[in-house]
Amino acid sequence: EAGVAQSPRYKIIEKRQSVAFWCNPISGHATLYWYQQILGQGPKLLIQFQNNGVVDDSQLPKDRFSAERLKGVDSTLKIQPAKLEDSAVYLCASSLGTDHQETQYFGPGTRLLVL
């Protein structure tokens, strides 16, 4: 079974530029998550999708971050404009449903450096 795929793996941009990340979840997984992991910290949830609808985006900085999952499969996360503090690893995860005991499976992440 293929895992969660993410691209690109690494990205370096200058502040105020825009960047987009792509995620393809495990086939059949209805729920998709985007996390931000700053160096030395645990992942922090940015947004959760159930199929193509948003379940939770309470911690997404909506003035600069946006995400979509138009067909309920792939998802993109965009930052526009980027700030220095956005330097982090952006992890995508997926699970079968939203049941509290569902295991989330993580992709390899996109490592973003904002200069």
Add this chain to the structure above:
Amino acid sequence: GQNIDQPTEMTATEGAIVQINCTYQTSGFNGLFWYQQHAGEAPTFLSYNVLDGLEEKGRFSSFLSRSKGYSYLLLKELQMKDSASYLCAVSNQGGKLIFGQGTELSVKP
């Protein structure tokens, strides 16, 4: 508020046993997960506890006490490849995971 505490780093010797503790205070509790994360890689699932007690899975065991807001991950017969960050995460509602900062474990020969 949501608060999950775990030690920042630990060191242990190859072949030994190590216990990584996690305490939590969250709004709602629907289970506790442990993940392993090697440097530069994605977190991978290790264990899930929702009832009090010990869950054993090979060299790894995880314990939960809901009344004390406490869990630990026990690693036996440590191997060099066990050097990694270990993340404690609580599921509060709707499958939302709240992660601790992670414990960086170094296994030395």
